[in-house]
Amino acid sequence: MFRDSGAVDQGRGVGKGGPLGFVRVRFAPSPTGYLHIGGVRTALFNWLFARREKGAFILRIEDTDQSRSTEEAICAIVEGLQWVGLDWDEGPLRQTDRMELYRQHALALFEQGLAYWCVCSAEELEARRKEAQAKGLQPGYDGRCRDRGIAKPSGDAALRFKAPRDGQTVIEDLIKGRVVFENSLLDDLIILRSNGYPTYNFSVVVDDALMGITHVVRGDDHLTNTPRQIPLFQALGFAIPRFGHLPMIMGADKTRLSKRHGATSVLAYREMGYLPDALVNYLVRLGWSHGDQEIFSLAELIDKFSFDHVQKSAAVFNPEKLLWMNAQYIKNGEQKRIAELLLPFLEQAGLGEAVKKAPTGWAERFVLALRERSQTLVEMATAAGTYLRDEIEIDQAAATKFLTQVIVPSLEKLTGRIEASSDFAVPALDQIFKQVLEEDGLKMGQLAQPVRVALTGRTASPGLFEVMELLGRERTLARLRKGIEQAKAGK
């Protein structure tokens, strides 16, 4: 399942090349569920930046929460990224494979007096936090173990970092610009839990440093983590990477995008018949722009992407625009590729066998006829039933309106002529049709609609001759005959 990670030197030096040098970015999801659409956008911006700068994009799985991480989630992340075409140069690396590194670095901080053992229990801390909050005080850790000088805790103990108590931590954010935090507002965070596992804020720092990450680009929900991480980089003696905090994606009600707003799993979009390139194009425009341009090829995105034009404010996810985008990609995509992507959907619709039996090139002709009328592959596959099944249902209202007795003679004439013709190609059909119109003094619409209803059961369809071509000669004739029967029985 995992691609070969290649030679990953875990002990690699820090920020090789430094600024202006080789760019190394990462996407670091925690495997606690499916791959979220917001995660994909974060990954995308990182990937685009890496590709543009000819740097490396690294996939790292942050699975230090053993109670919530699952293998399924890791598979979903990998599969989701692969589907949208975001390939990584290193990884997936898993933090649980690197536990020793975190422990070593944490203990090193302790040795240097930059961290201390805290024997306050989780319950006590929780109680104190609630109490402080009730009184309207700072909910953070009060630092009571900071100066106890516990050298070797007997029972459970967590290792805390001695965070700086004064001064400021300044971030020159790639997107938000300069952001300043007062160190006095930060408490001493736990870096090693009592179970020996590192906490997030510590493992990210160790990994980002050891992996030589030059630019940390993540959601802006992490902005307030940054002033806790920067002192850690410094304490550990690592170079500090650049940071960039992307705005969040929200639902229509301006709350954080969640299941309540519809599908948020990338793979759900695959199932709903979206093209990966359409989703990518939509997502990149959610927060990034290049003048008035809406549609971008991947090559263009790589060429044009820059953090300068990333929006600072959160964006509302608009499913309708995504649908439009998808329709654009279906309409303008390479016919053959669309046909290939459509195949699984046809199979799912129970039409797999029928397509195989259809004449060569049928699927591509079908795509050509339907692509301007379909917004998703699911829609397209659904429409295929009309052309691939022997029996169709004729819409009652359509039949009543168009399959009437007056049109029967013309329908019969048309059917007879088609049957008698050895040529079933579009020009020949066109010729036959026009002739019948002329002879019977009919206008196009007067005959076209009844024929359409007979052929497709509906009043809306692609051009008639395309429809006939898709149905094939035998099926076309059979449906015309059936239509005539129904017209005779009508009014």
Add this chain to the structure above:
RNA sequence: GUCCCCAUCGUCUAGCCUGGCCUAGGACGCCGGCCUUUCAAGCCGGCAACACGGGUUCAAAUCCCGUUGGGGACGCCA
């Protein structure tokens, strides 16, 4: 509660840094028209925004301050 971020049509955004070219442009959606064998697609047109209040300036969507509103963070989650 405290800290941080943000603020242009319903939504995504251009413009803001380097004030005048902005009568604020584009896109989705919506409405109307054209095209037309139907439905689409396409094309044309319409509705629709600088959150508010103060400054600065000859001039502010653009710069400054405040207010309001929205979002995020305050875990032995990530």
